[in-house]
Amino acid sequence: MPPIPFADLAQRLLRKPAHALDAEERRVLDSIESGTIVSRDAADEADARASLGDRLADRVAAVGGSWGFIIAFTIVLLGWMLLNSDVLAHFGAAFDPYPYIFLNLMLSTLAAIQAPVIMMSQNRQASKDRLAASLDYETNLRAELDILRLHEKLDTLVLERLVALEAKIDTLAKQG
Incomplete structure (x- = not known):
């Protein structure tokens, strides 16, 4: 035929x-x-x-949205506060005493960078979903x-x- x-x-x-x-x-x-x-x-x-930026955004979102990151970040924050409140303050060498202005600046900077990267990853996921639907x-x-x-x-x-x-x-x- x-x-x-x-x-x-x-x-x-x-x-x-x-x-x-x-x-x-x-x-x-x-x-x-x-x-x-x-x-x-x-x-x-x-x-x-995927471009290099797409893969990087996915990786940052995967790390930033994990329990490991949350736990590690909590430990770092508590360590920072403990170090600047008790340990270094005892010797008069606290570089960021309470109310932790420098820590707040770093957290704000991290949030300002991390939020758009996570949004890029979400956009990429939406693009993957559209591709999957098309296929x-x-x-x-x-x-x-x-x-x-x-x-x-x-x-x-x-x-x-x-x-x-x-x-x-x-x-x-x-x-x-």
Whole structure:
């Protein structure tokens, strides 16, 4: 059976002219025409498209949003306060005594830098989700079109068998 031209596939399966197809539909029909698979791993695709800044933002968000970071940061803050309130203050060498102005400046700076980086990571996650949805659509469309094509083949086979049976019945009726 010869391969069906792309434009005919578009019209027969999607009921659209080839020029009206979107990118996902075009990829699916290309894969049907060439006999290749269409499914891809969204995580692999997103990682392949990620820039250095994207990967860095993801890493900062992963570290900054972990229990390890929260616990370590709490220990550092308590250590800073203890060191500047009791230990160094006892020797008159506290470099950031209560109300910890320098500590507040560092925390504000950290928050000012960390918040946009986490937002970049969230934007990247949203982009990954859109990519995953697009790839899922392609896979679902391919499966649906393959099922439709199988139904057409089965319908054709059943029709051919019915025609052959009718011919045999006619032949038997003429003989009898």
